[in-house]
Amino acid sequence: MAKIISNREIAPDTYLMAVQGKYSGKMGQFYMLRSWRFYPLLSRPISIHDINDDSISFLYRVAGEGTVLLSQLKTGDELHLEGPFGNGFPELKGKVAIVGGGIGAAPLYYAAKALGSSSEVENLDIYLGFREEPLRLEAFEALANKVRVQLGGNVTELVNPNSYDYIITCGPEAMMEALYKKSVGSSAKVYVSIERHMACGIGACLVCTCETKSGNKKVCKDGPVFLGEEVYHG
Amino acid sequence: MAKIISNREIAPDTYLMAVQGKYSGKMGQFYMLRSWRFYPLLSRPISIHDINDDSISFLYRVAGEGTVLLSQLKTGDELHLEGPFGNGFPELKGKVAIVGGGIGAAPLYYAAKALGSSSEVENLDIYLGFREEPLRLEAFEALANKVRVQLGGNVTELVNPNSYDYIITCGPEAMMEALYKKSVGSSAKVYVSIERHMACGIGACLVCTCETKSGNKKVCKDGPVFLGEEVYHG
Amino acid sequence: MANLKVQFGSITMKNPLVMASGTFGFGKEYGQLYDIERLGGIATKGLTLEKRSGNTGMRIWETPSGILNSVGLENPGVEAFIKEELPYLNNLNVVKLVNIGGKTLQDYVDAIAMVSKEKADMIELNISCPNVKEGGMAFGITADSTRRIVRAARNATQLPLVVKLSPNAEDIVKAAVVCQEEGADGITLINTVKAMAIDIDKRKSIFDNMYAGLSGPAIKPIALRMVHEVCKNVSIPVMGVGGITTWKDVVEFIMVGATCVQIGTANFIKSTIPLDILEGLEAYMVQEGINSLEEIRGII
């Protein structure tokens, strides 16, 4: 059991929660969270938003029963978390763009931090789309020279794939697919972070399948990060 | 939904909870409480401990899942309660003793308050037995001249049924039965407050049966208060 | 405005919410808490020809998202019901289902005949109570015994006859088809699922009667599946029941083909839960532009 340091509503129905302890994890990996005992039954997969020496943080949107319970946690309350799980984003080099949509920004902060401090990365641009209100904008701006935000409309329109070697993206499926399609034939390889309902979170139960060009993959273990061409084939 | 005014642990695993609002209820009646949505499924029957102009209070012991959840409520949190249900203790006159065992003291405070202020009651004595620590002793002492407390051992031994016209009691079954047996042939009529697991709380589902001399009774509606001779026959 | 009216065979109900047998007494108690004429219908506590005092020992046990009950058909008997309870019900503008159980075929027939002389809207034939050793559910297990009892009941009454089936039946679809073949006007399903709980300290079953009936949200996914299977295989209307707690649950049962639904265990969560459900259902229909539940019934 870990202790909550803080759990603040930073935008409507969106919480930033810091949890005490020394945690490991690569960008794009996730933890399985629960602050309840047996009900609801399953833990909730939430991406690493940030890790510091003595804390880990999560950025999440209240979607249903489980995230409502998470949102009610107060400083000092207890949380059970297991992880880090999943493959995470690969180490990249050259010119990199990060493209987030809505709560999809959650894992991208930790990714931006890692990529921004990598000597292999020549240039890092961040594109974030939100319906109404930007999330953690100042924090992102501290990590890259160019952070462009789109409120309403389509963030993918801002991105020119030919300016990049790699694009990593997390957000609504439609956005990620559009971005991948746009990148076809460009210089950029696109990595997408996929969501599926999960049970075990570690690759043992086969409920989180993503059909890819190379067959069924487990999002919790083989993913959540896949090459766009693997997922949006055919 | 009602709001919690306070919810304090006044003895190990025993809480006194005050709830905002104007509530009605006779001594010995109870409310069905829940501070959760659907899990656990059933509401918990808890006796009226006290009612004031703008609040109702409950004294409860943490027994399992439901009372654990109640015990976690903080000032301002919400509680759903329905009631008052049950018959409650009858109006009495003459010399009356109140005998409580453990958390059985819960409904007896409100009863002592009502009986103590009744012009029909000539004399009111209170006997309370506790395993280790007395509950609400000062509050009880403000209501009657004679309040005797037994820690460990058997509170019924302190009571002489022939000194009373009526005895009302709430506590472990064994205690109540012993008290009733002791009263047989004495001047005192004994009223006992019975516990059963409940579902509807209002007499519609027939799960809270108490077999009495005059057949099956519903503890939630015909009770929880019964004449000792009705329950401890045969 | 959304019209919640439903047509269950020859019976019109103002909305699809029927209170499930055994969870609503004979209406009086809930009637003191809210305006129960807002309900579509009420199924009475299960009645038998003779008065029954029900099972001894513990009768209720809470399980994860469910309850086990072992009431064992405690009831005043049909005669006392007609004298003492029916008048109250008959004063209400709701559809009244008289739920009938029994030990023997003859008991059933006699009880049904007695009720049929009175003013009641439907007979709900309970051949699915898992809490009585001598009968009830036994009739609901095989298709043959189902046929025998439904035939006898059909001959005993002119009232609309709804058969309440057991999830413990060998083949729920076959049982439903048999009901239709024998002239039943509708089917209610499901009753409680035969189940068990243990007192590990006493090293005994919680229940004197060993097994008990599981109800509540825990069984909703099972009930929904059975209602879907049955609706695909019969043309008579079905009342869906099992764990319904929210308006969404109601929509689900209607979508798999139920004509109306019954609310049982949920009444214990909050006495006025049927009103919350009605409100949610109406809001849903308005939002989705649904004028009649007919439009979504059985679309899955």
Added chain:
Amino acid sequence: MANLKVQFGSITMKNPLVMASGTFGFGKEYGQLYDIERLGGIATKGLTLEKRSGNTGMRIWETPSGILNSVGLENPGVEAFIKEELPYLNNLNVVKLVNIGGKTLQDYVDAIAMVSKEKADMIELNISCPNVKEGGMAFGITADSTRRIVRAARNATQLPLVVKLSPNAEDIVKAAVVCQEEGADGITLINTVKAMAIDIDKRKSIFDNMYAGLSGPAIKPIALRMVHEVCKNVSIPVMGVGGITTWKDVVEFIMVGATCVQIGTANFIKSTIPLDILEGLEAYMVQEGINSLEEIRGII
């Protein structure tokens, strides 16, 4: 000190906790999280003769105190299993149950024969998977088909044979008796209960395969009842499974007669839950002065 050892027919297990098929993969993943040699046994994901890619669409849905799954027996096929997964398992000091499903009788027989040439402790014959249209559960519904498949499986292997029965069977006791008659060494029950969930926005079943299998605490009271019924009617040992989440649940299953138990869905609550259960079980035995689970087995 409490001795958790149990004897399941000819097989000795260091404790009664077996991980249920389909919830524990082939052991590797959980093996990275804790010392899985502390477990009594592991049942593999259900295997079929040929590789299967399983069902399309949503495969998991949360319900009140339960989950519905529609994995549809995705598995690498027996051959790949033997090559790629069995060696890891065989390095572990736990009892290994190889769970086998299939479309046709011949598929079953061939798969069992292949496994039987390898080092494995038991075959768990899965005739109860509700998630595959072509077979699996169909075998577990009637006593006749159960007999046919168990007989064929029995002839195909010298390994201890445990038959995993379906709660959807017409008559669970009869099915168990048939297994015993046909020479099965034990019985596992229950598999998931056939059930359903609806997406009311899409107006469709959540699952491409329409129905799915319900597991978890919601079904525990049903599983417990079935295990009790079966244990009273057969003399071969039974593995109890269905919703087991705490050490108390284990005690309950043992008290109704199970020789050992399987933990399925609870693994998803907390990966190390089996260790919590073991700890609780041991503390309970010490406190109650129970030296062997034999002392409380089947006392209800």
